[in-house]
Structure formats: C-alpha cells, structure tokens
Amino acid sequence: MSAMRILALGGPGAMGAVAVRVAAGLPGVTEIVVADRRLEAAEGLVRRLGGSGTAMRPAKVDVTDDAALRAVLRGADVVLNTVGPYYRFGMTVLSAAIATGTHYLDICDDWEPTQRMLGLGEEARAAGVCAVVGMGASPGMSNLLAARAVEQLDRVRDLYTAWPVDVSGDGGQDDEQDEQLVEPDGRPGAAVVHWMEQISGKVAVVSAGRLVHRQPLQPVFLALSETRSGTAYTVGHPEPVTLHSSFRPTGNAANLMVVTTGTLAYLDVLRRDIDAGRLTNETAAVDLAKPSTSRALRATVRAMRLKGPGSLPPFFAAATGTRGGRPVTVLARLAEPPGTPGLIDNMAEATGIPLALGLAQLIDHSRLRPGVHPPETVIDPGRFFHDLVRHVPALARDGAAPGGVTIEVTEAGRR
Numbered sequence: 001m002s003a004m005r006i007l008a009l010g011g012p013g014a015m016g017a018v019a020v021r022v023a024a025g026l027p028g029v030t031e032i033v034v035a036d037r038r039l040e041a042a043e044g045l046v047r048r049l050g051g052s053g054t055a056m057r058p059a060k061v062d063v064t065d066d067a068a069l070r071a072v073l074r075g076a077d078v079v080l081n082t083v084g085p086y087y088r089f090g091m092t093v094l095s096a097a098i099a100t101g102t103h104y105l106d107i108c109d110d111w112e113p114t115q116r117m118l119g120l121g122e123e124a125r126a127a128g129v130c131a132v133v134g135m136g137a138s139p140g141m142s143n144l145l146a147a148r149a150v151e152q153l154d155r156v157r158d159l160y161t162a163w164p165v166d167v168s169g170d171g172g173q174d175d176e177q178d179e180q181l182v183e184p185d186g187r188p189g190a191a192v193v194h195w196m197e198q199i200s201g202k203v204a205v206v207s208a209g210r211l212v213h214r215q216p217l218q219p220v221f222l223a224l225s226e227t228r229s230g231t232a233y234t235v236g237h238p239e240p241v242t243l244h245s246s247f248r249p250t251g252n253a254a255n256l257m258v259v260t261t262g263t264l265a266y267l268d269v270l271r272r273d274i275d276a277g278r279l280t281n282e283t284a285a286v287d288l289a290k291p292s293t294s295r296a297l298r299a300t301v302r303a304m305r306l307k308g309p310g311s312l313p314p315f316f317a318a319a320t321g322t323r324g325g326r327p328v329t330v331l332a333r334l335a336e337p338p339g340t341p342g343l344i345d346n347m348a349e350a351t352g353i354p355l356a357l358g359l360a361q362l363i364d365h366s367r368l369r370p371g372v373h374p375p376e377t378v379i380d381p382g383r384f385f386h387d388l389v390r391h392v393p394a395l396a397r398d399g400a401a402p403g404g405v406t407i408e409v410t411e412a413g414r415r
Contacts, residue, residue, distance in 0.1 A: 003030045004363050007076035007102070009063065009083050009093060012041035015107060015136070016082035018352025019359075021082070022391065024052035026356065028363040035061040035072060037232050041097045052209075054156045063089050073100040078362060080355055084129070085194050086113045089132075094120060094372070098127050103368070104224045107136030107351050108285055110194065111204045114139075114238040114374075121237050121372040131372040132379065135358035136351035137344060138163040138315075141334075141388075143374060143383040145317035146239070148405055149332040151381075157251040161223065161239045162232050164314035164344060165259040188285030195280040196342065198301040199267050200274040203236030206253035217268050218242065219307060220256055220403060224318050224331045227409045230310025232256035242374035246362035251320070256308045265303035269295045289310050315344040325410040335406040357387045 006023055010016045011034035023029055032054060036042045042058035049056060061072050065085050069092075073079060079102050081093045097104040108114055117133050124131050134140055140163035150156055202213040213366050216234050223229040225321045237255035245252055259267075270288060273295075279287065287295065316333040336342050350370040356400040359368040360378055367378050385404035389395040395404045 002028060002077075002158065002363070004028050004077045005030060006032045006359070007072060007079040008032055008034050009061065009079060009081045010036060011080070011082070012036045012038070012045045013082055014348040015351040015355070016080070017045055018348050019080050019082065019355040020056075021049055021052070022353055023355035023359055024049060024054040024056070026360050026363060029044075029054055031055040031057070033057055033059050033072065033076065034060040036340055037062045041402065063093055066092075069093070069096050070100050073097055073102045076102055076402075078103040078105065078359060080359060082352075082355070084108075084190060086110045087197075087359050088116075090117055090119075093096065094131060094133075097122050097131065098129050099316070101127055101129060103129055103362055104131035105135050105355060105362070106133055107140065107355055108134050109136065109139060110198070111236055111238045111239060111241050115241055118242075118372050118374070121164065124372045125370040126396050128370050129362060130362060130368045130370055130378070132358055132362070132375060133372060134238050134242070135355050135375050135379070137354060139242070140354045140358070141350070141384075142185065142239055142255075142315070142317055143242065143376040144379060144384055145332040145405065146243055146247070147376045147381045148316045148385075148407060149319040149330040150411055152330045152407065153319060153326075153328070154323050154325060156249045156319055156321040158245050158318075158320040159236075159243050159247060159249040159253040160220065160232075160256055161243075161320045162256040162258050162312070162314075162316050162318075165257050166263045167260060167309055167314050179382065186290055188282060190287060192285040193281050196270065196284040198236030198272060200271045200281070200284075203234065205234055205240050206249060207307075208252070209248070209250045211241065211244050217264065218272055220252075221307070222256060222312060222318060224312070224316075228311050228313060228331060228408075230258075230312035231307040232258050232312060234311060238374070242376065244375050246374060249319075249321075258312050258314050259309045261303045261306040263361075264306055265299040268302060269299045314342065323409075329410045329412070331406075331408040333406050334392075334395065335404055336392075343394070353388065353391050354384070357384055358393075360387060408412050 034042045039060035203216045218234045239255040270284045277382040389404040
C-alpha cells in the first residue's frame with residue numbers, strides 16, 4: 001500500500017468534513033490538506049480533527065484561480081472534490097487534476113456535468129489518472145446498490161434508484177432538511193438551488209432502452225415485493241445516465257424521489273412556474289424555504305390527485321429482468337433494522353462516508369484504473385458495503401443482514 005497525500009477541496013463543508021474525518025483514519029493516508037477559499041474555515045476543521053493521528057494542514061484555494069488550483073494539486077496524490085455546484089466547477093477541477101496527474105473523486109449529483117466529465121476519459125487514461133465521478137449517497141451508494149441488484153439477474157429490463165425527500169425510516173430527517181433550505185445568512189442553500197434545476201426543464205431518463213430527455217416529476221409506480229409498493233417521482237440525477245451505459249437496461253431507468261404528496265405538489269407548482277419563466281432557480285429556492293400562500297393553495301388542490309409513496313423504502317435500488325428464464329424483481333437496500341435512525345437521514349454522513357470509502361479503494365491500488373468512471377464500474381460493491389458497516393452502527397446491529405445490504409428477490413406473480 002502506497003503512502004498517499006490527500007487534498008480535500010471544500011473540506012470544511014458539511015460533506016467534505018465527514019469525508020476528511022473518515023479519510024484521516026484510512027491506512028496509507030499520510031497527509032490531508034484541507035483547502036477552501038475561506039482559510040479560517042479550513043483552519044477550523046484542522047483544529048477540530050487535529051488529534052486524528054494523520055498530519056493535516058489548511059490551505060486557501062479558490063478553484064477559479066487555475067494557477068493556484070494546479071499548484072496545490074501537484075502536491076497531492078488524490079483530490080476529494082466537494083466544491084459545488086458541479087455544473088460550474090466540476091470540469092474545472094477534474095481538468096486540472098488530469099493535467100497535474102492527480103487521482104480524483106467527487107460527489108457530483110448533476111447529470112449534465114457528469115456526462116461532460118465522463119467525456120474526459122481518454123485524457124485521464126493518457127495521464128494515468130483514475131477519476132470517480134459521483135461517489136456520494138445518490139449518486140454513489142445508490143449506484144452500488146443498483147450493481148448489487150443487477151448481480152441477481154441474467155438480463156436487466158428496468159433499473160431504478162430512489163432517495164427520500166420528506167420520508168425516512170424513523171422520521172428524523174425533516175428538521176435537518178429544513179435547516180439545509182437556507183444558509184445562516186438567510187440565502188437559499190446551494191443544494192436547494194440545484195434541486196430546483198433538477199425538477200424543472202427536461203432531465204435524463206431511460207425509456208425503452210434509450211437515453212432520452214423528459215419532463216421531471218413523472219410518477220413511477222413500483223411493486224417491489226409483497227409488502228413494498230408505492231409511487232415515486234422522477235428527478236434529474238446522474239444515475240440513469242451512467243447505469244444506462246454500465247448495465248444496458250432494455251426497459252426504463254430513472255432516479256426517483258420518495259416524497260409525500262403535499263411536498264410533491266408544491267414542487268410541481270414551482271416546476272411549472274420555473275418553466276413558465278415566473279421563477280428562477282434561486283427565487284424558487286427562496287419560495288420553497290418560505291412557501292407563498294398562493295402557491296400553497298395551488299399545491300393543496302394538486303396534492304389531492306397525486307399518489308403517495310405507500311410502503312416503499314426510503315433509499316433503495318430496484319431492478320426487473322430475468323433469472324433462469326423467469327421474470328423477477330430485485331430490491332436492494334441498506335440493511336438497517338426497523339426503528340433505527342437511517343444513514344440517509346443525515347445527508348452529510350451519507351455523502352461524506354461513501355466518498356472516503358471510495359478513496360480507500362484507490363489508496364490500496366485495488367481499483368486504481370485510469371480513466372473517468374461512475375462508481376459502479378470501478379468501485380467494488382461488496383467491499384464498499386462491508387467497509388460501510390464499520391462506520392454505520394445500525395448496519396452492524398442484531399437483525400441486520402450480513403454485508404450491510406438486504407436483497408429481496410420476488411418472482412413475477414408472487415407480489
């Protein structure tokens with residue numbers, strides 16, 4: 001195992017800080033440079049994690065300063081990039097990493113820059129750089145759950161990944177989610193502005209085996225097993241783009257939100273107003289944080305016509321296809337016992353931990369393959385979920401399935 005110097009761009013952020021904390025405990029990590037355009041924030045994280053046993057130092061870096069960015073990249077073996085939004089900065093940082101020969105991981109959850117970054121594969125291979133795009137919760141864990149589901153099939157027809165908006169295993173997500181809608185200074189959070197982008201316009205999905213662009217917030221009814229069924233709604237995300245290329249489903253594929261009808265109705269009102277030019281992504285994000293009376297009334301009427309999530313799990317991948325010539329449905333989800341707080345209820349942990357565990361597979365060179373990759377083509381799912389169990393106590397409790405993932409296979413006609 002080689003000694004590795006890690007650069008954490010955007011390390012002081014909520015998700016970056018979790019990744020730095022976990023990375024500091026990985027064998028082979030000798031130094032972590034915590035970099036941010038706010039030096040005081042980087043210094044603060046270094047102070048908080050100073051007793052980890054891994055050398056850390058802060059650095060002030062603005063990723064829009066190409067010379068400064070390349071200078072700090074040259075001193076690192078791997079960069080963890082948590083600087084968003086990725087439609088602005090993803091290509092910038094990845095291109096600089098390739099130019100400096102620095103391996104790369106990020107948590108990009110935007111399908112359009114994901115396509116562009118995957119297009120740098122030839123340049124990355126020529127430079128001997130391994131880049132993993134979208135190694136967070138969704139995408140990231142969701143892709144690896146999809147890979148575990150596909151393992152059960154001889155042929156893949158439909159392939160879905162899903163994440164929760166306002167539903168969770170124990171109801172513990174809502175307060176955190178409310179806090180993420182606005183920044184401390186009252187501005188809408190960057191993640192919420194990005195969300196408005198992904199519920200409006202057209203988004204990438206797979207239809208009849210082809211990658212196409214469709215209006216988001218379309219209902220998808222899923223009957224996953226005898227006890228798991230309900231309706232979820234499409235949203236713009238990288239998973240359909242990469243899973244289409246990796247597994248070639250012959251039917252449909254999409255990323256879905258598991259969401260209550262009231263919230264979905266309000267999102268749909270915002271979508272219509274964004275598409276009509278009455279709102280921008282930024283003003284829609286403000287409205288979501290402080291709903292207006294007129295839009296709330298429109299949403300109330302709309303909600304009565306919508307179908308809810310039923311008994312769908314909050315975070316999962318599902319695949320349909322054939323096994324041994326028989327049609328089956330496969331559900332893959334985290335093996336969290338009922339009644340326990342779910343990992344996905346804490347988005348910083350759910351995103352930062354997978355990023356660091358993806359790093360672990362690059363550090364020991366077991367998955368260090370030059371090119372630009374989605375998680376499912378370069379990260380070992382079995383090892384990933386085995387490692388995840390050590391960081392998520394609920395996955396190791398009595399009653400949890402071994403290996404951190406529960407797989408349910410249901411033959412057609414038995415649902």
